[in-house]
Amino acid sequence: MTAPLLSVEGVSVDLPTPRGALRAVDNVDLSLAPGGTLGVVGESGCGKTMLSRAILQLLPKRAKLSGRVMFGGRDLAALSPESLRKLRGPELAVVFQDPMTSLNPVLTIGTQLVETLQAHLGMDGGAATRRGIELLAAVGIPAPDQRMRQYPHQLSGGMRQRVAIAIALSCEPKLLIADEPTTALDVTIQAQILELIVELQREFSAAVILITHDLGVVAETARRVIVMYAGRKVEEADVGELFARPLHPYTVGLLASIPRLDLLRGEVRNATDRLQEIPGMVPPLFALPDGCAFAPRCNRADDLCRRERPVYEQKREAHWAACWHSDG
Amino acid sequence: MAVLEIDGDAALVSPVRQQRRVGALFVCAVAWIALIGLAAIFADLLPIASPTDMDLLAKRSAPGAAHLLGADHLGRDELSRLIYGGRVSLTVGLLAPVIGVLIGGSLGMVAGYFRGRFETLAVGGVDVLLAFPPLVFVLAVTAYLGQSVLNITLVIGVLGIPAFTRVSRAVTLTLSEREFVTAARALGATHARILIRELLPNVALPLLAFFLLAVAVTIVVEGALSFLGLGVPPPAPSWGSMIAEGRENLDIAPWLAFLPAGFMFLTVLSFNIVGDTLRALTDPRPGTL
Numbered sequence A: 001m002t003a004p005l006l007s008v009e010g011v012s013v014d015l016p017t018p019r020g021a022l023r024a025v026d027n028v029d030l031s032l033a034p035g036g037t038l039g040v041v042g043e044s045g046c047g048k049t050m051l052s053r054a055i056l057q058l059l060p061k062r063a064k065l066s067g068r069v070m071f072g073g074r075d076l077a078a079l080s081p082e083s084l085r086k087l088r089g090p091e092l093a094v095v096f097q098d099p100m101t102s103l104n105p106v107l108t109i110g111t112q113l114v115e116t117l118q119a120h121l122g123m124d125g126g127a128a129t130r131r132g133i134e135l136l137a138a139v140g141i142p143a144p145d146q147r148m149r150q151y152p153h154q155l156s157g158g159m160r161q162r163v164a165i166a167i168a169l170s171c172e173p174k175l176l177i178a179d180e181p182t183t184a185l186d187v188t189i190q191a192q193i194l195e196l197i198v199e200l201q202r203e204f205s206a207a208v209i210l211i212t213h214d215l216g217v218v219a220e221t222a223r224r225v226i227v228m229y230a231g232r233k234v235e236e237a238d239v240g241e242l243f244a245r246p247l248h249p250y251t252v253g254l255l256a257s258i259p260r261l262d263l264l265r266g267e268v269r270n271a272t273d274r275l276q277e278i279p280g281m282v283p284p285l286f287a288l289p290d291g292c293a294f295a296p297r298c299n300r301a302d303d304l305c306r307r308e309r310p311v312y313e314q315k316r317e318a319h320w321a322a323c324w325h326s327d328g
Numbered sequence B: 001m002a003v004l005e006i007d008g009d010a011a012l013v014s015p016v017r018q019q020r021r022v023g024a025l026f027v028c029a030v031a032w033i034a035l036i037g038l039a040a041i042f043a044d045l046l047p048i049a050s051p052t053d054m055d056l057l058a059k060r061s062a063p064g065a066a067h068l069l070g071a072d073h074l075g076r077d078e079l080s081r082l083i084y085g086g087r088v089s090l091t092v093g094l095l096a097p098v099i100g101v102l103i104g105g106s107l108g109m110v111a112g113y114f115r116g117r118f119e120t121l122a123v124g125g126v127d128v129l130l131a132f133p134p135l136v137f138v139l140a141v142t143a144y145l146g147q148s149v150l151n152i153t154l155v156i157g158v159l160g161i162p163a164f165t166r167v168s169r170a171v172t173l174t175l176s177e178r179e180f181v182t183a184a185r186a187l188g189a190t191h192a193r194i195l196i197r198e199l200l201p202n203v204a205l206p207l208l209a210f211f212l213l214a215v216a217v218t219i220v221v222e223g224a225l226s227f228l229g230l231g232v233p234p235p236a237p238s239w240g241s242m243i244a245e246g247r248e249n250l251d252i253a254p255w256l257a258f259l260p261a262g263f264m265f266l267t268v269l270s271f272n273i274v275g276d277t278l279r280a281l282t283d284p285r286p287g288t289l
Helices: A048-056 A081-087 A109-121 A125-138 A157-169 A187-204 A215-221 A239-244 A249-256 A303-307 B007-013 B024-041 B078-114 B116-131 B134-145 B149-176 B179-186 B191-227 B239-247 B255-282
Strands: A006-015 A022-032 A037-041 A064-071 A092-095 A175-179 A207-212 A224-229 A232-238 A312-316 A319-322
Touching: A006 A048, A022 A048, A022 A232, A037 A048, A037 A215, A048 A064, A048 A092, A048 A175, A048 A207, A092 A157, A092 B179, A109 A125, A109 A157, A125 A157, A157 A187, A175 A187, A187 A207, A187 A215, A207 A215, A215 A239, A224 A239, A224 A249, A232 A239, A232 A249, A232 A312, B024 B078, B024 B255, B078 B116, B078 B149, B078 B191, B078 B239, B078 B255, B116 B149, B134 B149, B149 B191, B179 B191, B191 B239, B191 B255, B239 B255
Parallel strands: A037 A207, A037 A224, A092 A175, A175 A207
Antiparallel strands: A006 A022, A006 A064, A224 A232, A232 A319, A312 A319
């Protein structure tokens, strides 16, 4: 087994709020091999974005990070701002959820792309412009030389996200974090963008962390999946195993809430075939229950679940979960 | 690979920059500013009388062949005084806001971007400056350093800093929260780079609009100071002091007060119109943000 590119060890993020400190990420471990793909799945507010910010060291100023983020043998949390800055771009890159806001509205696409290339790779203007056009072509933008002169508002949402991906990949990073890259896009465009990420990942041999609330997205792209709930990992497995034999009731609930075409067509055979939802909401992080955080919404919860937090342990071969009621 | 976006090709057919109409009002305003500006710059070369030569026989004469726009109560040519007065008004009006936009603008951006103790200090300092009575400040400076175009420009410029600081800090505050700033940081941009390349182009537009408004206000302020006798010392003309002098002759020669007042009105109006139109023209986000 090769040494992991990224290994997150016991990372927690505490955010001070008027109602007391809340733990947005609680003791999360993960590791990712060079060129690998990891999906991180969970509902809104379950800490997946904070986890990505913790890896990138882009947490809000008041947030407190504990644990280690080892990247290429170095602890990112302990690096000086200057050496961290040099890692960003050529080593670490990120694609954000909303391409409306992640591109500068008053600079042309070309300027934003070319300046990144010049700043990190020390290219001169002409070479950077040529490379910029190549990159736009690589992310599937037609007439890239004309697009270079346009402003973000002149492009459609899908086009903008392609541009954001082109900028993120411009310095050929070793790790790309895609934070809900398809959430703000039309469903038809989503598939294209995912396809593009997978294709480019192979071409640039980058490792990818794909953060999403959509298990469908994970199924198409990731190899290994982490399911998060209320800041904690609740399940981790290879993608096929997770879809075939989910262990945690939360994962089961997420899988059941993916709309299926045969159900939409009305081919319902029995009562359990209708689209399922998980009742209730993610509990507020400053008022987590003592036991399992999912217990209030879980139909299998009993006194043990409400009293004691389940141990996160290996249940099957390469399949981990934190639930009292899921043994093998 | 297949690309489905439909507006892709449509957008390419239409030119990148759509033609946006500018009104006749804008053209008139630019023409007026150009006329006044050129006359003020080339005043020495124009075939006009000296603004300080007295032709006592032509005292308060009506506009005519000898004096195109008449002569004032000391027989000085009114047209020439208007042009030389425009020199003072435009110099002060354009330079004082430059001081404000440079110092106030950068102070506000740095305060809005870094927050923390520097912001507290900057905002506090600006509040102190705002609370200071401006006329007392002007009196003090002109009393100690003398009345000159340079001193008046500096005083009005410094007094304008707080407004520029507030505008640029407010804009920077909201922009710093936007994701493209985080995206730039995630790409390893330095603070200086984010401030200059990412934030400045966004802050520049509202600042430019505010700058032109400040030019208009400054021209009025300079006029008011001259009217009160705190502007450039006589016999040098200025629109404000000309209005003050003309006031005494309102019954016999009303044009002596109304002409400089009209010049000032048209100039201020023109700057406001140009400011508004330029802001609308240069905003690359029509309708949406």
